[in-house]
Amino acid sequence: MVRKLSEIVLKPCVLKLQPEILETDILIIGGGTAGCFSALTIAENSKAKVLIAEKAHIKRSGCLAAGVNALNAYINPGETPETYVDYVKKEAAGIVREDLVLSLARKLNQVTQKLEQIGLPILKDDQGNYVARGKRSIKINGESIKPLLAQAVQNQKSVQVLNRVNIIDYIVRDQKVIGAYGFSLEKNIFYVIYAKAVICTTGGAAGLYKPNNPGFSRHKMWYSPFNTGAGYAMGIRAGAEITSLEMRFIALRCKDTIAPTGTIAQGVKARQINSYGREYVDEYQECDQVQDNIEISTVLRLYATVTEKREGRGPCYLRTQGITEDQEQELYKAYLNMAPAQTLKWFEQGRGPRSQNVEIEGTEPYIVGGHSASGYWVDGQRMTTLPGLLAAGDVAGGCPKKYVTGCLAEGEVAALAALRYIGSGSTNKDVRLEPGEIQDKLDAVNQFFRNEQGPYDLDQVEEAMQKVMDEYAGGISAGYIMNRTKLQLAAQLIEELLKISQTLSAENLHELLKIHEIIDRLYVCKVLIAHLEARKETRWLCYQHDADFPAKDDLHWRKYVNSRYENGEVKIVLRELVKRDEIYEHSD
Amino acid sequence: MSIRIDQKLCLSCGRCALVCPGGLIAQDEEKKAFVKYPKDCWGCAACLKECQSGAIRYFLGADLGGKGAYMYTRDEPDFLHWFIVCNGKSHKLTINKRESNKY
Known part of the structure; x- marks a missing residue:
């Protein structure tokens, strides 16, 4: 039987990528919060050439695309970097790198000032001091935080931004990272990028678990659905040591829209109630794994809600009924500045938070080093166990509760360490791949x-x-x-x-x-x-x-669970806790 | 959660496609923007704020309680206007970009 040509299903045309080789001093993978700040720091402190490879466009890429509700890591009067470490240690039930948290805590206020200099509105009192939102947070308008950071980066001549380029693996020679492979999302180009040092700032991982809204709105989630754990996976494949992935992060959010609850809880002091109208969180204090905790921990608010629902006392709500008209208007605006779906939802329902309580639920689990301790195992300088590769932000481990300002601070620490590394003479800067090696990787793609x-x-x-x-x-x-x-x-x-x-x-x-x-x-x-x-x-x-x-x-x-991926197997390494004043260096 | 683009209003500038953090918006032969992967939208609204003609409409999926309402924005140097269209009525909320949230 002769088949007509139209009956034969063929792929329309088989694409093929062509290689292109680039060179830079410092390659930054991911132009989000930490990546942008690393680039700024390098540009302001050196003449080193920087290349940011970003799979979207740095104007709105990463976690801050929609904006952010507050700066949740700031040392307000009455607090100190040391009390910040105490807080993080309690919240993480002791499994934390105190040395890393302290180094960030010392920089939180300085990077906040920098954000204000580049144009971020921060609420101030009559004396010109920032208005505290909580013990460790301040009030901002975070809608434009990412465009402001991106503009500051684009003003730097020594920084080149490659938007729409996805990095897929590191180039490793003699145990040192000397660059990365990637491909363009616009042209059929396979990039081989050589660098004297590489800073990984790809963010954490969403989309591992079935989400709250698994159908049409599958991407209406807390964390960016476009942060898919590339940095962790590249590190795993290259044999880098990874820490504390088991400390997952689950957020307590407004139902359906998965919008933040803190703005309501802290803004209008709304309490969590169950379907019988009872305030339930305090009843769970004895379950708290966090010892001697005066404040209710983040995880306990979540656990109490999950348990109430499981035992049939759901739905659970934030009690907003009865707030003033002004408060309602302010909530509408606050949500437009960071999670606009929630404001639309109130209008769509024809009832705002003044006339109905806000239903809350737990999200699917994420792996995110800015909230929990998951990520690369790094030394005090944020060098990973692969020399030449540094990590900052959500992809770097050991240091929970970084939030935005902690990611900026860590971006700065990693940037300064990268500069020291490339000045130290220990780079493999002249080592290049054989053409056959590039071809093998290209063929695989x-x-x-x-x-x-x-x-x-x-x-x-x-x-x-x-x-x-x-x-x-x-x-x-x-x-x-x-x-x-x-x-x-x-x-x-x-x-x-x-x-x-x-x-x-x-x-x-x-x-x-x-x-x-x-x-x-x-x-x-x-x-x-x-x-x-x-x-x-x-x-x-x-x-x-x-x-x-x-x-x-x-x-x-009371140990870190770490791992290294070797020959297709995950090898677990248990490590003793690192002390606050310790200078940690990789030794084995 | 997703957006719709009214191609009659689209100016073919491509700014929405440029900023979408998921790379979900494409342009057709006339450079008119369209949402290529609607189920992958995060709902960040980055595209709305780029659109000079209010062509991009942001809506809640039916699985989130959507019933037909939508919103779009108009950007000015110091203000961002949000228009929420619900049951044939339009509500305008204006954000002063230089002012911080009260909460």
């Missing part, structure tokens, strides 16, 4: 264009991954709780999905990006599961709640 469309597409693999993690690795439907039988099932299924991911087919550059984002998330899942299995206690409710070991075990587990 181009293979996704050559793959025939099989039975599984991108959406199916993503859905499968999120279902596995949800059910077997402590997602929303599992009440955030896990055990070893479930984790072992999860590990096996993620391994199978990693194999399937290699067969995915791309028809354009956007699909090539999405394939890499899925592969990166699967690597993060694999290592996350190993971390969850390794910590044999329950250190944090919700974040890491282990049904096999439901109690906190200070005798054995």
Whole structure:
């Protein structure tokens, strides 16, 4: 039988990327909060050439695209950097790098001033002092924070920004990082970028778990859905040591819109109530894993809400009924400046927060080093265990509660360390890849264009991954709780999905990006599961709640759970806590 | 959660496609913008603020309680105007960009 040409289904045209080689002094991967501030710091302190590779456009990329509600890491009068460390240590139930937190805490106010200089509106009193929002936070209009940072970067002549370029792996020679591979999302170009030092500021990982809104609004989530753990995954594949992935972060948010609750809770002092109108959080204080805590911890507000709902006393709300008209108007505006869906929701319902309470829920778990301690294991200078590679912001571990200002401060620390590194003579700056090595990597990327469309597409693999993690690795439907039988099932299924991911087919550059984002998330899942299995206690409710070991075990587990990926296996390394005044250097 | 673009109002400037943090907006042969991946929208509203003609409408998916309301913005140097259109009525909320949030 002769088939007509129109009956034969062919891929429209098989794309093929062509290599292009770039060189710079310092490559910054990811032009978000930390990346932009690293670039600014380098430009203001040296003549070094900087290249920012950003997969979107730095004007609105990263976590701050919509804006931010407040600066939540600031040392207000009455507080000190040391009391900030005390607070973070309590919130993290002791598993924290006090040395790293202290170094950031000392810079928080200075980077805040810098933000004001570049144009960020900060509320001041009659004497010109910042108005405290809480003990450690101040009030701002954060809508334009990212365009302001991006403009400051673009004013620097020594900084070149490569927008719409996605970095996929580091170039490593003799254990040192000498650059990275990536591809353009606009032209068929495969980049080989050589640098004397690389700063990774790619952010954390969203989209590992089945989200709150799994259908049409699957990306209406707390963390940026475009932060897909690239930095963690590249580090894992290159054998860098990773810390505390098991300390997941789960936010307490307004239902559906996943908008912040702090603006309501702190702004109009709304209390959390259950469906019977009872204030429930205080009843859970004895469950708190955080010892001697006068303030209610972030995790306890979440755990109490999750438990109320599980036991049939939901929905839970922030009690806003009865606030004044002025307060309602201010809430509308505050949300437009950072999470506009919430304001639209109030109008859509025809009732604002003055006439109805705001329903709240916990999000799916994220891996994010700006809130928890997950990320690269770094020394005091933010050098990872791979010389030449520094990390800052949500991708760097050991230092929870960084928020925006902490990410800026860490960007500065890493930038200054990168300058010292490239001045030290210990770089591999003249080492170059053989053409064959570049071709092998390029072939592996181009293979996704050559793959025939099989039975599984991108959406199916993503859905499968999120279902596995949800059910077997402590997602929303599992009440955030896990055990070893479930984790072992999860590990096996993620391994199978990693194999399937290699067969995915791309028809354009956007699909090539999405394939890499899925592969990166699967690597993060694999290592996350190993971390969850390794910590044999329950250190944090919700974040890491282990049904096999439901109690906190200070005798054995006041330790960091770290890992290195070697020959396809996740090798767990337990490390002793680093002290506040210690100068930590990598030694083994 | 997503946006719709009214191609009759679109000026073909491409600014929305440039800033979308997910790279979800494309342009057709006439450079008119369209949302290529509507389910991948984060709802950050970056594109709205870039649009000079109010062509981009931000709406809640039905799974978030959307019932047909939408919003768009008009940008001025010191002010950002938000227009919320709901049941045929338009509400305007103006943000002074130089003023901080009260909360």
